[in-house]
Amino acid sequence: MRPEALKGHLDSLILAVLEAEQLHGYAIIEQLKQRSGGALSLPEGTVYPALHRLEAAGLLASSWSGAGRKRRVYRLTRAGRRALVARRGEWKAFTSAIEAVLA
């Protein structure tokens, strides 16, 4: 899938990946690849600015992980969970409408 096709959906994808567990940047990108069966292979650098922006917007929180290598770990905030629910709803409504037309 072309990276341009993901524009506008990256935030929702990041929120969804972090729904179940807290992850660091590299693990988030790997999760995106794995869960999409390799279809979502976006330029890796683009994920980090999005993570910082989502944190600045209050949808994510982050902290340095404990021992060993210095690693920033991200997790959803309460506002992030609400945003994810809202985006899922919007996405379902959008895909239903498109499918109804294309079918």
Added chain:
Amino acid sequence: MSYIESLARELGRAGIGASRRGRILAEIQDHLSCDPNAELGDPAALARQFADELGTVRARRAGIAAFAALAVAGVLFAVAYLLGARGFPHRHADSAALGSLGAALAVIGAQVAFAAGTTALLRAFRRRGAVVLARAEAVILARRAGVGVAAGLIAMAGLALLAIEYHRGLSSSRTTLSVIALAFGAAALIAAAPAIISATRLYPRAGGDAGDLFEDLGPLVPSWLRGRPWRFALVLAAAIAVAITLAGIVQQDGYDGALRGIADALACLAGFAVLGGYLGLRSAGPA
């Protein structure tokens, strides 16, 4: 030069502060440790993306923080007015000059604070879904937030001066409570300062227009006023004059109301002339 060194240089060029820069570099370093062959993109483009996205969030947050602070300060301003300055024209000031100065600062400051704060919120709300704002737009947002808060502080100081100068005939506790309310209002405004300063330290780099007041107000502006900022300002000033005159008539003092209405309308036009361009109210603003 390594990728990390290049990125560090580009982040600095993009205006990312030392603390944020260190964190980004640590994260990218960790990423490269996990996958030495990772393709993270051109360092300059990545640095610019950080500046664009973080600068956008900060500009929007500055607008919202300024409006929230002004809303709190506005309530305290009203409380202070009712406690310590209400009816001041009918009492005697200790110093007529200081009393007049206080009145002027309170009236003009409140008007500018309301206009700048409201337009900052309008822009932040209208562009709430934007991942990246144009630099010019972020500058306008930060300016509106900064001017709104600064004008709010001036209004607070003016009303405090008014309450102190016109204290005769009021109990000292009312004057004291009035000044305390104003101090809390000022504290609320100062609390918004870090968000505004943060926004001015990192602007997005993206090009584009700043937009104007008509885009912010959208369908609220009738078509015959669209794209005509001075006509819009004249209509607004006339509406202010009529409203204040009517309020004066209701208070059995139509003459005084008319004088105050005309003064406020002229202040509105003067404010539009002086700050309209700077705040992106009547033009596309700076690039």
